[in-house]
Amino acid sequence: MAVERSANREPRIPLTRHRVLQAAVGMADRGGLPSLTMRSLAAEVGVEAMSLYYHVANKDDLLDGVIEVVVGEINDAVREIDGADGEDWKQVVRQRILAARQVLLRHPWAPGVMETRTTSSPLVMRYYDDLLGLLRRGGFSNDLAHHALHVLGSRALGFTQELFEPDDNGGGDGGDGEDAAAMVVQMADQFPNIAGMVMEVSHGDPANTLGWCDNQLEFEFALDLILEGLERRRDALPTGGPGDRASA
Amino acid sequence: MAVERSANREPRIPLTRHRVLQAAVGMADRGGLPSLTMRSLAAEVGVEAMSLYYHVANKDDLLDGVIEVVVGEINDAVREIDGADGEDWKQVVRQRILAARQVLLRHPWAPGVMETRTTSSPLVMRYYDDLLGLLRRGGFSNDLAHHALHVLGSRALGFTQELFEPDDNGGGDGGDGEDAAAMVVQMADQFPNIAGMVMEVSHGDPANTLGWCDNQLEFEFALDLILEGLERRRDALPTGGPGDRASA
DNA sequence: ACCTGAACACCGTTCAAGT
């Protein structure tokens, strides 16, 4: 019987652009963005590094494609929400953005590389066009909807930069396994407001909160605040803003 | 008379960490972040690449230091505003954030590297502690002020990710020097909401607006919306929120 | 104390060449 050569790497499927991108997303998910190099990706799909250049123009193109995959997932996750029977624009937008966020929590490296992309892909355009449609049907003028996109910014796609990562504290010097409360007291003279806030928000036990916040709760707090502010502005202006067709 | 050796590179000053960081900031300002390599930075200060490692632990440490310089500039720019006689917290916070933004407009590469830093420096802590103090004196509870920091996010330091860079459009394929209006019409079927918005917001002449927005105006619109939303929440809660000391 | 030369392991990428 004929032997399948190198049975562990299944060289049957002839490697397509789509498979390259899928593998790249998987690598970044598991090993982080720095682990995604042309050479390591090639090894992952069982090929030499230079073979990738047949399916991908260069690394920039690879990253574009990888973002395309992620935004595709977002669009898929978001599409179901659009068809709901609810009429309130605020609820629909809220649900969509929270759904997008769920996707990005599976690809925590994606926001960082999204921000480096210059070319806006058709899928991103699709996402924003749909969002814009929701705002328009919700009674927003084009002018205000345009502002809304800017206010939401990256939050529209489901992510925000975290304030502090649960990684390091900027306060003390020696505290490795020490008592967190002692550290807060120690930095109370340098940063009294922060120390006081941590002490109070963490209900007197800073060990639970220091360097860590409930990101989901904070994300929703911010999102609701912004949506409420947008609604107030929509209701303030009847239809069109001032200075609409003033200049040529 | 004794000859100063290699007069163009003034090797008099023996090169300090501070000078290295200053040179690094200057390089990034002029040539962008990719131009800032250990080798090119060394050449800039008139030294071999390996000499930098005497003043800087590694490139990560260099980037930390470079951010330290930028945040130092922000703190300097912001300090003047604190001492004003105005009492309105919203005005003071607004002025501070807009001043921080002015600094970052001179270092457009800085936000990108800030987001990659994990360790929060004392200067960033200083900035947030001062901001927190302003909120507290403005009548915010610690809990709400904590939320406020999250809502503001990176905007507190004066920057937001831009929605679209004036770089590329995701719509057409062939339009290089073509009429912008024709391009909008062309993509009207794929992205009708975007096309309609661009047409209207640009007052019928999309050539002026396509791929470009007034970032200063959008930044202030978002900032004002957020500050207004925060104020409404401050006025809604008397002092402390519900569920304050419930759990152990 | 401050700087250097040579070397290492790693990138992305080109190009002519294989099947």
Place this chain on the structure above:
DNA sequence: ACCTGAACACCGTTCAAGT
């Protein structure tokens, strides 16, 4: 059409060595 080997120009970084 799809893949490869060898090579290039560039990284950050180490280490023993110079003054």
